[in-house]
Amino acid sequence: MDRSVELLSSLVSIPSPTGSTERAVESLRAWCVGNGMDAVIDRGALVINPGARDLLLLGHIDTVPGEVPLKVEDGILWGRGSVDAKGPLCAAVSALSELPDLWDRVMLVAVPDEEGGSETAKRLRDELPEMPCIILEPGGWDGITISYRGRALFDVEVNAPRAHSGSNELFAPEVAIDLFNKLSESWRPRVLRIEGDQLRTLMRLDIRYPEDEMLVLHEIPGVTYHSVENTPPYSSDKRSPLVRSFLGAIRSQGGTPAFKKKTGTSDMNVLGVKWKTPIIAYGPGNSSLDHTDSERLDIDEYARSTGVLKEAVKRSLSSS
Amino acid sequence: MTQDCPVCGADITNNGLMMNELVPCPECGSDLEVIELTPLKLDKAPEEKEDWGE
Numbered sequence: 001m002d003r004s005v006e007l008l009s010s011l012v013s014i015p016s017p018t019g020s021t022e023r024a025v026e027s028l029r030a031w032c033v034g035n036g037m038d039a040v041i042d043r044g045a046l047v048i049n050p051g052a053r054d055l056l057l058l059g060h061i062d063t064v065p066g067e068v069p070l071k072v073e074d075g076i077l078w079g080r081g082s083v084d085a086k087g088p089l090c091a092a093v094s095a096l097s098e099l100p101d102l103w104d105r106v107m108l109v110a111v112p113d114e115e116g117g118s119e120t121a122k123r124l125r126d127e128l129p130e131m132p133c134i135i136l137e138p139g140g141w142d143g144i145t146i147s148y149r150g151r152a153l154f155d156v157e158v159n160a161p162r163a164h165s166g167s168n169e170l171f172a173p174e175v176a177i178d179l180f181n182k183l184s185e186s187w188r189p190r191v192l193r194i195e196g197d198q199l200r201t202l203m204r205l206d207i208r209y210p211e212d213e214m215l216v217l218h219e220i221p222g223v224t225y226h227s228v229e230n231t232p233p234y235s236s237d238k239r240s241p242l243v244r245s246f247l248g249a250i251r252s253q254g255g256t257p258a259f260k261k262k263t264g265t266s267d268m269n270v271l272g273v274k275w276k277t278p279i280i281a282y283g284p285g286n287s288s289l290d291h292t293d294s295e296r297l298d299i300d301e302y303a304r305s306t307g308v309l310k311e312a313v314k315r316s317l318s319s320s
Numbered sequence: 321m322t323q324d325c326p327v328c329g330a331d332i333t334n335n336g337l338m339m340n341e342l343v344p345c346p347e348c349g350s351d352l353e354v355i356e357l358t359p360l361k362l363d364k365a366p367e368e369k370e371d372w373g374e
Contacts, residue, residue: 085374244342247342247366261370
């Protein structure tokens with residue numbers, strides 16, 4: 001088995017849901033050190049080439065919970081995290097291991113909490129000097145992700161007056177359902193939980209919104225909104241040198257590049273709030289398999305993306 | 321050295337363009353990608369596709 005595939009297979013075989021990533025982090029650290037790279041563990045994150053300051057590769061080693069057993073069959077590697085995002089992470093680590101001349105310029109960080117609040121990415125954003133950044137998330141070997149939607153997470157509290165079942169007055173759950181239907185005319189709100197009774201209903205909503213659209217919440221008597229978290233949307237400049245490097249790298253591997261605009265969010269949103277340097281996301285895999293029980297990655301695609309990453313990193317640093 | 325815009329046919333001059341650089345057509349505004357430098361060759365920039373997930 002190819003050493004890069006061995007790395008991926010080994011890392012996917014170690015369960016690492018957010019909060020239980022130590023074994024996976026140590027395994028990846030040992031692989032990096034064994035391949036000559038400087039790799040340290042800092043507050044749960046693995047930092048490769050910690051002194052480098054020209055380019056940041058930012059991935060995550062944590063996954064959502066739920067076991068998907070590792071198996072390799074007909075060129076497909078199945079397992080939790082194979083797509084989101086150990087595949088993209090291992091492709092980048094493998095690519096970097098083959099670029100020793102650039103180890104003093106390229107830092108790679110594997111964070112332990114992207115699926116659980118992104119506290120490490122927030123810290124990196126505030127502690128590191130700004131530099132061009134490649135977020136390691138799936139988008140297909142020939143895809144360049146240039147934007148992520150924002151995420152509004154909020155609680156809706158509905159208070160309704162006491163009324164008889166035979167009256168025309170709406171009960172609190174009915175007001176909540178009406179509000180959900182109104183929001184659904186413009187958005188795709190997800191109800192994360194709903195509880196209460198006919199007098200008082202609490203509903204937690206998650207809405208993903210693009211950069212060019214304003215999220216307007218309806219004013220309704222008896223309804224109050226409480227923001228839980230707001231992650232702004234982020235769009236990258238398609239004309240940046242980093243995007244140019246990926247266009248050239250994908251074409252050099254025989255691909256036809258495509259730009260991806262994601263409906264989800266990632267650590268690109270976290271860094272993009274502050275950093276003004278170019279940021280894109282890249283990595284192998286079909287992101288519609290994220291978080292599902294069918295997570296799997298085509299090994300040929302994984303190998304191609306490793307080649308693209310290696311070429312793109314070289315090109316981006318030769319043009320800076 | 322010039323090249324026709326593949327969308328509207330307008331002349332586009334190579335003023336220090338770089339390989340794989342994205343440039344807007346000055347006439348129609350379409351995003352174009354430099355896919356060859358000598359001779360200059362431009363193609364429509366990659367499409368933007370909405371994609372589910374992270």
